[in-house]
Amino acid sequence: MWRKVRREMRRKGWLRRQEVNVACRRVPSPIGHTSVSPMISSAILRRSWAAASDAEVTFALNDAGESLAAFSRVTADSGSLIQSWIEGRTVVEYEHYPPDDVVDVRSGSQFFYHAHRSGGNEHGHMHLFWHATVSGRRRYVAGLPRRWVRAAPTHLFAIALDDRGLPVSLFTVNRWVTDGYWFDASTIQSFVARFAVNDASGNADSCAWLNAFVRMYRPVIENLLLRRDRRLSRRKDLLASLDDRRLEQLSLLRLDWEADLRSLEGEAVRRRLAL
Numbered sequence: 349m350w351r352k353v354r355r356e357m358r359r360k361g362w363l364r365r366q367e368v369n370v371a372c373r374r375v376p377s378p379i380g381h382t383s384v385s386p387m388i389s390s391a392i393l394r395r396s397w398a399a400a401s402d403a404e405v406t407f408a409l410n411d412a413g414e415s416l417a418a419f420s421r422v423t424a425d426s427g428s429l430i431q432s433w434i435e436g437r438t439v440v441e442y443e444h445y446p447p448d449d450v451v452d453v454r455s456g457s458q459f460f461y462h463a464h465r466s467g468g469n470e471h472g473h474m475h476l477f478w479h480a481t482v483s484g485r486r487r488y489v490a491g492l493p494r495r496w497v498r499a500a501p502t503h504l505f506a507i508a509l510d511d512r513g514l515p516v517s518l519f520t521v522n523r524w525v526t527d528g529y530w531f532d533a534s535t536i537q538s539f540v541a542r543f544a545v546n547d548a549s550g551n552a553d554s555c556a557w558l559n560a561f562v563r564m565y566r567p568v569i570e571n572l573l574l575r576r577d578r579r580l581s582r583r584k585d586l587l588a589s590l591d592d593r594r595l596e597q598l599s600l601l602r603l604d605w606e607a608d609l610r611s612l613e614g615e616a617v618r619r620r621l622a623l
């Protein structure tokens with residue numbers, strides 16, 4: 349099924365390497381001067397899939413199919429993932445899209461899109477959060493409009509999108525950028541495993557894309573978080589480093605979604621799994 353979706357998307361030009369302006373007048377992003385890197389699939393994913401069981405590769409295939417189908421729906425309906433959140437508005441630096449974020453009060457997952465960085469082929473990025481208490485759990489209290497208390501949105505990682513809404517990199521940021529409690533890579537990874545946004549009215553397709561995309565990229569996200577912790581571990585004072593304004597982005601991994609999809613397809617063909 350997903351191979352058909354991918355073929356259809358390429359036919360319509362949604363996966364083609366071309367530049368599309370999404371009306372981003374006030375963001376200092378080099379729209380129209382996008383340099384596109386060659387397609388290289390993630391070595392982390394290739395290694396992970398090569399070592400996985402057939403069942404795990406089948407799960408990854410299902411995630412790939414779900415994310416592609418959702419991406420296809422949202423692009424057909426709104427023009428792009430980005431347009432589904434900005435809805436034709438002019439993108440203003442640091443403003444959130446959609447304006448109230450997308451929050452799933454049941455799972456405690458949250459994300460928003462915004463733009464404030466220039467350089468590379470990034471138009472803007474999604475910040476993903478999971479609401480946790482200082483001990484890394486969440487308390488539920490019946491009857492409150494928000495079902496968790498004493499929790500703060502903990503930043504998991506960010507997904508940079510190009511001006512077509514295609515994911516181009518994953519990165520982590522320092523604590524002062526988003527606040528929230530700070531957890532080590534393995535704890536954040538356990539939040540990532542539970543991350544799911546499902547309650548968002550009007551954003552069902554972008555949520556479906558995101559949930560499946562995050563599941564498919566978990567090995568890369570794990571590596572990204574470990575790189576973040578490794579970088580901080582080289583510094584003498586962790587608490588001071590978490591507030592150090594000179595340290596903003598802590599780790600970054602570029603990605604090529606289409607190349608990764610093709611790589612997964614190759615793994616499935618090698619194993620003679622049904623596509």
Ligand SMILES: [Zn+2]
Nearest residue numbers: 462464473475
């Ligand atoms: Zn940001």
